Amino acid sequence: MSKKLYCEDLIHFSDVMSDFNRVMIITELMNGRALCASWLAKQLNLSPSATRFHLKKLEDAQLIHQRTCGRHHYYEINNQDTADFIESTFRIIPPNDYLILTNTSNKQKFQQARTCYKHLAGSWSVTLTQSLLQNNLIAIQEDLFLITTAGKKFLNHHQLLPDDFDNKIAGKRCIDFTEHRDHIGGQLGSQLLKAMLYQAWFKQDINRRELTITLLGRIKLNAIMNV
Template identity: 65%
Template sequence: MNKLYCEDLILFSDAMSDSNRVIIITELMSGRALSATWLANRLNLSPQATRFHLKKLEDVELIHHRACGKHRYYEIKNQDTAMFIESTFKIIPPKDCLFLTNANANTKIKFKEARMCYNHLAGSWSVALTQSFINNEFIVKQDNFFIVTEKGKNFFNEHKLLVNVFDTTFVGKRCIDFSEHRDHIGGSLGALLLQSMLQQEWFKQNDNSRELTITPKGRKNLNLLLIYKYEDL
């Protein structure tokens, strides 16, 4: 094993060895950019202690910050980093208290049904939709990616799920869902699909949480997508 890789792995393990840093990561996995002040309040820590934890995570390049006026806003470094973090959750799922504002049974169920995975949909709904899209040949697996077929382009446009997109290739990454242990659609395709669903009010993003709430309109449309059988005209 490469010595440099071993050193990186040790640094990563050290960075994720503190529960406060794990909480920071899970909060940022909502896809939001959060200030150090907001995170300090969430963690109930002093600003100095919060900055210490943020620097540890920046040093191993899990997060980065953007300056906006006098404030710094922190976010997950990029999509690949988010997928790596989500894959570690698959092996060692974070405890409920780390990512649930109200750790009751109803909230846990909702969180497993639909949540943000950085910038795309995760949870049981996402896994079910992905499998339905595969079965209908709207997407095909190609190595670690999902490729949208011509049939898929027509379907997604028909349901206003890829609107105002002029790129001729639609590619999504195969992201493992840590609660379902199966593929869902990540990457640029996953982000576009979720953006369209949010715009159509199929889901509502809850404040200060990765959890997504399914609206009655969304539940109706999602169920229609699951039972949809595409027939060529």
């Protein structure tokens, strides 16, 4: 890509994200769910026409895409790379200001555990990542987390990875914007959160990013982190 094209893309992104309502739509979609326009309109107190206008702007910028299910149209973040890029731009916002944007009812809960698109973020995620690193269950390779042989056996044992999970599938090093340290993102991060939700280690509110850790989740994660 030429410098001119790169600058044009950056200017376009800045222009699209300069609108408060579009930032709020993106913030709602960062919980990794597909949401319909009518729900977003009600949540953000926008008219249907204004909501469609903002969604079209975000879609044209390739930040979100539309999925059709019968007569219903749903919108979601384009992909993991897009979510990572959006999350990285949110790091320039002071955490307390971002908490206002997320409309969270519980600041402490949001900082402890939340979704970051489709993976786990917050203090629980950062502590888990550090524990896996210290025990050589994952390893850093540039901007990625790779699973070690011992790590795959360990995570299989705790039912966090399926037996046929490909060791070559990596996790992205995602800087947690409230903890300012790495947590596991990417495909590996998505798989870990999926398994934790399936086993009821966390409960998820369909309309919010924050997660509630269960008693079982505390027991299991503490056991994992103590190895």
